[in-house]
Amino acid sequence: MPVHRLAVRNFLGGSSLTSADLAMTLLVREDDNKPRPMPTLTVREVGGAVKALESLGVKSVKIFAGSRVRDARASQSASPTNLMARAIEAAKRAAPGVLVMTETCVCSHNDTGECWLADKHGRMDREETIEALGVQAVMQAKAGADIVGPAAMIPGSVRRVRHELDATGHRSVGIMPHLIFESSLYEGYRATMGATPRSGTRAFQISPGHPEQAVHVAQQMVDEGADMILTEPALHTVDTLVQLKDKVPVPLVPFSVSGEYLRLTDRRDDGERDMTGLIEAYTVLKRAGATRVITYGALEIARQLKGS
Numbered sequence: 001m002p003v004h005r006l007a008v009r010n011f012l013g014g015s016s017l018t019s020a021d022l023a024m025t026l027l028v029r030e031d032d033n034k035p036r037p038m039p040t041l042t043v044r045e046v047g048g049a050v051k052a053l054e055s056l057g058v059k060s061v062k063i064f065a066g067s068r069v070r071d072a073r074a075s076q077s078a079s080p081t082n083l084m085a086r087a088i089e090a091a092k093r094a095a096p097g098v099l100v101m102t103e104t105c106v107c108s109h110n111d112t113g114e115c116w117l118a119d120k121h122g123r124m125d126r127e128e129t130i131e132a133l134g135v136q137a138v139m140q141a142k143a144g145a146d147i148v149g150p151a152a153m154i155p156g157s158v159r160r161v162r163h164e165l166d167a168t169g170h171r172s173v174g175i176m177p178h179l180i181f182e183s184s185l186y187e188g189y190r191a192t193m194g195a196t197p198r199s200g201t202r203a204f205q206i207s208p209g210h211p212e213q214a215v216h217v218a219q220q221m222v223d224e225g226a227d228m229i230l231t232e233p234a235l236h237t238v239d240t241l242v243q244l245k246d247k248v249p250v251p252l253v254p255f256s257v258s259g260e261y262l263r264l265t266d267r268r269d270d271g272e273r274d275m276t277g278l279i280e281a282y283t284v285l286k287r288a289g290a291t292r293v294i295t296y297g298a299l300e301i302a303r304q305l306k307g308s
Contacts, residue, residue: 017283020059021286024061024295025255025295025298026041027041027065028087029083049299061098062294066194072118077109077110079139084140086143089144099146100147101294103149104137104150105150106152113197116154117132137161137165141170153204154203174227179221179229179237180232182205185263227250229248229250229252230294231253233256235256235281251291265278279301
């Protein structure tokens with residue numbers, strides 16, 4: 001087969017990455033100056049960030065926000081004035097056409113960092129946790145979220161969220177549950193958001209050695225009402241992505257997590273990060289069946305694509 005010059009390769013085209021393929025991860029914090037491993041924004045900065053993304057062709061964001069005051073019942077997780085609600089409202093006010101996704105979980109709101117609420121014996125109270133997730137999802141929808149994201153992987157949680165959204169008039173709000181493999185690549189996020197579980201583990205995350213379990217869980221999520229499925233860490237789930245493409249009838253959206261962003265980008269002399277490695281990786285994800293890719297690098301990648 002002949003080796004074609006660059007102009008010929010460009011003419012023949014192929015599956016290339018665009019800014020519209022990306023969704024930007026926004027970690028929102030209260031107004032403080034604590035050092036954190038990952039970039040964060042205050043609510044005041046959200047609007048400008050979303051406008052900048054929109055101007056570069058990035059059409060969606062995924063918001064993570066916790067509570068400054070935390071307790072055993074994650075009581076602030078569904079407050080209509082909490083940090084998540086204010087961040088959603090700020091994003092929609094600044095750029096109504098940008099799609100807003102959320103994380104729907106209690107890990108950044110309770111005092112243990114767990115994705116579940118405990119009963120009086122310290123064990124998981126599954127029903128109370130599922131109820132809390134449903135109420136939280138409704139709050140996020142009222143604030144303007146287009147897609148909510150149950151992240152605890154608790155069986156029954158997607159069904160409850162769908163029921164609560166429908167019962168409160170939010171039938172058009174999508175549900176994208178997280179399908180998560182155990183990994184050390186979440187540590188940057190956990191440290192930044194104060195979401196490290198006291199137990200040291202997440203109860204329902206999938207062992208990397210059992211991808212067949214991921215397929216089973218994804219099918220259960222769809223049966224419960226998932227409109228799409230987020231897979232993470234993105235590059236650890238490429239094989240699962242390929243399998244799911246033929247087994248579930250919903251879009252698949254890999255989430256490139258904090259460790260991937262930190263380890264696959266190099267600092268240039270000007271202090272900015274070189275996104276080349278991530279661009280290559282996300283092109284592979286798109287080829288494997290990803291509908292979109294959620295990433296901390298969306299803004300930087302969009303700038304690099306625009307300049308290329």
